[in-house]
Amino acid sequence: MASADTRSDEALLGAMAVGDEAAGIAFVRRYQRRTFGLALSIVGDTDLSEDISQEALVRAWRHAPVYDSRRASVTTWVLTITRNLAIDALRMRRAVPIDPDDIINLGIVSADLDPSDQAWRNDASARVRVALASLPVEQRRALVLSAFYGLTADEISRQESIPLGTAKTRIRAGLGKVRSILAADGLYDGAVGALRPPKLPSVPALPKQPGDAPVIPQPPHQEHLS
Amino acid sequence: MTYGPDHFGGDADRQGSPAGCELFQSAAAELALGSLTGADRSIALAHLDDCADCRSLLEELSTTADALLLAAPEADPPAGFEVRLLARLGRNELAPAPAAARLGSVIPLRRRARVILAAAAAAVVIAGAGIGLGIAVTPRHATQSATPAIRVATLRSIATSNIPAAPVGQVAITAGKPSWVVMTFHKPGFSGWVYCMVSESGHSKVLGSFWMHDGSASWAVPLASSGAAVSSAQIEGLNGAIFATAQFAS
Numbered sequence: 135m136a137s138a139d140t141r142s143d144e145a146l147l148g149a150m151a152v153g154d155e156a157a158g159i160a161f162v163r164r165y166q167r168r169t170f171g172l173a174l175s176i177v178g179d180t181d182l183s184e185d186i187s188q189e190a191l192v193r194a195w196r197h198a199p200v201y202d203s204r205r206a207s208v209t210t211w212v213l214t215i216t217r218n219l220a221i222d223a224l225r226m227r228r229a230v231p232i233d234p235d236d237i238i239n240l241g242i243v244s245a246d247l248d249p250s251d252q253a254w255r256n257d258a259s260a261r262v263r264v265a266l267a268s269l270p271v272e273q274r275r276a277l278v279l280s281a282f283y284g285l286t287a288d289e290i291s292r293q294e295s296i297p298l299g300t301a302k303t304r305i306r307a308g309l310g311k312v313r314s315i316l317a318a319d320g321l322y323d324g325a326v327g328a329l330r331p332p333k334l335p336s337v338p339a340l341p342k343q344p345g346d347a348p349v350i351p352q353p354p355h356q357e358h359l360s
Numbered sequence: 361m362t363y364g365p366d367h368f369g370g371d372a373d374r375q376g377s378p379a380g381c382e383l384f385q386s387a388a389a390e391l392a393l394g395s396l397t398g399a400d401r402s403i404a405l406a407h408l409d410d411c412a413d414c415r416s417l418l419e420e421l422s423t424t425a426d427a428l429l430l431a432a433p434e435a436d437p438p439a440g441f442e443v444r445l446l447a448r449l450g451r452n453e454l455a456p457a458p459a460a461a462r463l464g465s466v467i468p469l470r471r472r473a474r475v476i477l478a479a480a481a482a483a484v485v486i487a488g489a490g491i492g493l494g495i496a497v498t499p500r501h502a503t504q505s506a507t508p509a510i511r512v513a514t515l516r517s518i519a520t521s522n523i524p525a526a527p528v529g530q531v532a533i534t535a536g537k538p539s540w541v542v543m544t545f546h547k548p549g550f551s552g553w554v555y556c557m558v559s560e561s562g563h564s565k566v567l568g569s570f571w572m573h574d575g576s577a578s579w580a581v582p583l584a585s586s587g588a589a590v591s592s593a594q595i596e597g598l599n600g601a602i603f604a605t606a607q608f609a610s
Contacts, residue, residue: 158449159442159446162442162445162446163442166437166441166442166445167434167435167436167437168432168434170434170435170436170437170441171432171433171434171435172429172432174435175432175433176432180438181568181569182553182569183437184437184438184441184444185553185569185570185571187437187441188441188444188445188448189571191445192445192448192449195449206426209430210426210427210429213426213429213430213432214426214429216429217429222552222553223552223553226552226553226597258427258430259430259431262427262428262430262431263431266428266431277428278428280390280393280395281393281425281428281429282428282429282432284394284395285395286390286395286396286397287390287395302386302390305389305390305393305395306386306388306389306390308389309389309392309393309421309424309425310389310421312424312427312428313420313421313424316424316427317420
């Protein structure tokens, strides 16, 4: 058997699914800094972030048998679980004010990356940070509030004291620009591998009879294992 | 501004008409980010049924939205993270027991705590047999002044104007070093984070937070003290709402 540390994420999950505990430990060691960092960025509390990060890794371990590589990369899957848990925790602790600058100041948007440096071009995380950094501040705030804190456009409009239409426009423009930048970087071409486009679930047929409600599947990034 | 049926052009535009596509594209970012809700989301998804271009757009935007999470900086978790995680998974044999458990770390009940739970369960049975709530169970040969081996109290929900308080779980505290708090708690239909607090020598102390799934949880956490001075326990939601309290017999 190959050393656990050198196996791909998918291979580790596959091994975990059949009870390979060494693979599980390797998986935890590979992802604990990412999940803890993401949770800390969102909730800003070390103890709570540890609980969130641990719960995300526990769920990934226990749900390894049902991981579907056609829907999302392992990284996306694990980080999405972490984000959803963090958002749940935030919503239950409403006393904590949300400020997207908290995330921005933690280093997500780093302006000190040199575009001519080839090292960062091979790092998907750095490229996403650069793309975010290129957005106008108001678009970046709206996008961070939506992507990391799970706020709707209506909630963003209230938090930022802007019209609802403006909030929607900022979200749309911000995400569209990041998409264009990453596409120009070739990040969707599989060069990095972390952003392999997931396959969308099949969309149900329209109801044939009035009142027959279609069953709407959740898009991949909304998957919330429990 | 909201997106109603008219916004997407009604049934006619579900077939991928230019007007329907334009309106879908105005909502696609929110859909990709997961923040489009209710009827708007349902209608937007319905538009995808016959529009390959908009499906492709949504795939790319969803991938972009997922990629944003990569921007979060990595951070080193606190010391002992891995050990506590493995304990949480019930894989203690792969990691040494934490020599000094971090106060506030919660170890869901697994193999290591089974002996403690069995003892606590025995005490609960005795309590349920009519000896009383908050009973202290002493060893057979214990003297009157000895610290009880296990003290058990019933967790009770908070009474409201319509609903009286009711038993919702048990808390047991074992004597010894370390002393352990073992707890079962039920809150039907509830999933989420809760805090456990105890009052010890007149001071309130957070023992830790833990995740409840489908209204039920069991867990154990070591105490730095002997536990003899713990007079009450309390379960709270993350928003500070008190879910249940337990009083130990003095």
